[in-house]
Amino acid sequence: MTTPAVRTENGDWAATIDRLVSEKIASRIAAKDATIWGPEAEPESSIRLNWVDLHETSRPLLAEIEALQADLRSEGLDRIVLCGMGGSSLAPEVITRTAGVDLVVLDSTNPSVIARALAGDLQRTVVVVSSKSGGTVETDSQRRVFVKAFTDAGIDASSRIVVVTDPGSPFQQLSEDEGYRKTFLADPNVGGRYSALTAFGLVPSALAGADVAELLDQAAEAAPLLQADSADNPALVLGAVLAASEGRDKAILAAHGSDIVGFPDWAEQLIAESTGKNGTGVLPVAVKGLHAPELHKSLPDIVHALLADKATSNEVPTGLTSGSLGGQLLLWETATAVAGYLLGINPFDQPDVESAKKAARGLLDAQPEPEPAAFTDGAIEVRATEGLLDDVDTVQGALDSLLSQLADDGYVAVMAYLDSERDENLVAIRPALAARTDRPVTFGWGPRFLHSTGQYHKGGHPQGVFLQVTSAETGDVEIPDRPFTFGTLISAQAAGDANVLAERGRPVLRLHLTDAEAGVEQLIALLGAHDKSEDGGT
Structure with a gap:
């Protein structure tokens, strides 16, 4: 299994990387040190760092998910619809597309999109409703319309709804009151955009047929490298590329030659929500392949981050990453936290x-x-x-x-x-x-x-x-x-x-x-x- 690696084509970030190594930023992130991003960020950071070891702490979920999947398949329920927004939908979308399994991702309120999702075969459908609180208006509305659709079709709606939420949330209470099929509780000390390896990412992906145990294994294999206080740590290099490139505040995210499908869309949210605040940040521009005009122009305020099958391409002048999906998820999460430190902002809130x-x-x-x-x-x-x-x-x-x-x-x-x-x-x-x-x-x-x-x-x-x-x-x-x-x-x-x-x-x-x-x-x-x-x- 290949661990992520980053290659850059100039040494603009050498001093920054040396500083990150000397300040032990990587090992401090791994140790969940909430003081890294300053006193104003500490209250939020202290309850948002459990993503660093999800490759270990999420494993007890696997047996629960596998048991539910077996039950659903035995009942002929193999069409999985995910109602969720942001981090609740973007990670499952990448995981299932990469795995080549079908998941209907419903993260829209457009009536045409809703009608198409409802028009699928309800006799085979299970709906996963993912929300930390249950109060997200899009997700709550989607849940309501599916409950009615099931009921109108003579199907017990409660037997077809699976909930992913935070423990103690109003949504957990609603799920229990309504008798929904299963409620999975995610780690509440993980923010939405860092939740790919929590129940929010794993449950819908696994029910759709993705091998999420392998995903955790991939992240576990990459973790020691990403936690090392070393100039060879790709998370430190990528974080420096994103946040310490002088005069460059935009990053073109492209994928080329990789088996990972749709990764720039997931990384776009991670970077934009984590860094875009207080009048600063890195603007991620997710593009497909190497045909984007911005990849072939010398724009002085842009860096490039390419997800490749291996870091050997000469087609992009800045950062290249490679490796397994699980490793990439943890790499980019860590690098984004590092970028927040370099920018002097809290990478775990989203005030706007x-x-x-x-x-x-x-x-x-x-x-x-x-x-x-x-x-x-x-x-x-x-x-x-x-x-x-x-x-x-x-x-x-x-x-x-x-x-x-x-x-x-x-x-x-x-x-x-x-x-x-x-x-x-x-x-x-x-x-x-x-x-x-x-x-x-x-x-x-x-x-x-x-x-x-x-x-x-x-x-x-x-x-x-x-x-x-x-x-x-x-x-x-x-x-x-x-x-x-x-x-x-x-x-x-x-x-x-x-x-x-x-x-x-x-x-x-x-x-x-x-x-x-x-x-x-x-x-x-x-x-x-x-x-x-x-x-x-x-």
Whole structure:
């Protein structure tokens, strides 16, 4: 088994790595030393460090999961749907895709996505609902609609719901009250984005058929190297690459020649939420393969981190990592904690994620009339922050105006509150915008990205310009016992996010597609992204 390794092509980080070694940062992280990130961070750090030895402490879960899986299979229940957001969904997605097993990941509130998940064979379906508290509005709404669907189909819903939550949470109590099939309790001293090797990552992955025991073995094999106070420790090197590259505050995350599928999407959340705060941080830009324009331009504020089958490629000038999935998970978690130390921030909180949630909740409660469009062009209604649409009456003009606000050290964020399967061709605008602007461009499906890069958008370097895309849906899905539908919910999430960005002085262009298919085609044509690119982003 190969342990992770990092190769860099210049020595810019040598002094930083020597400092990390002399200060024993690696062994102190392994020892769960909460003082590393300073006194202000210590209260949070002291209850967020149990991820360092999950390869040991999570093993008792394996027998429980295996027993449940055997029972489910004996009953012909082999379609696993995961309702979860952020860390609850991203790690299982990578684990199962890498293992080549099927897991329906439901981390959207788009009515079309919800309807498609409900349209699957309920007779074969088990739903894993993952939430630390149970109060996440997306996950609670998804749980409610599946309970109704099972009941309407004459199926005992309680026998089809598996819960993953923290001990003592309201969700644990609800699960017990409702008599759900099984409740798995995760380690509460692990944050969501570090939870890949807790019950949140292991339960849905194993029920879908992934070998999670091997995953823990891989992490255990890598752990001694990652805990060593040595200049050869790849976590120290990668942490230095991410956070101590002078003038570079953006990292292009790509995978090439690796059997690990979708890893940049998981690492994107880890880095963005951990570092994007207090006006600083590292902006991760997840791309697919080596075709992203940013990988072939000499942009002075960018570093590259390539996940490869082995660290021998000469195609990327900065950091290369290789190794097993379990080893990579622990490597990047450790490196991100190291990067937080170097940046002088707390890598375990996410102070700006809640702002968009509060704004969305306020809009759900008030349910105001939609803001009138400034104008409509084809299948697209256009809205924007103040001043952005002065003397503009076309979508092309609106895009030009937004991009004119882009600074030399800035980035573009595309936020698509659409159906990631139906509207997947839209990802082609990411490389098209990158080629046009010579700047990094992120692409996130909403509301999923709110639990990922959404933290950086509001708390990181104030350099972004934001393109939000929403759509009118031909059908909606009711949420049982709630005064709003999924259509209302995703609209409130999009509007709330845009409002918070505007309040913080970020330029936001909002494009609402009155017809999703026609609107996507119109945008692709406007940006010259006629062919679906191999590089899409998340």
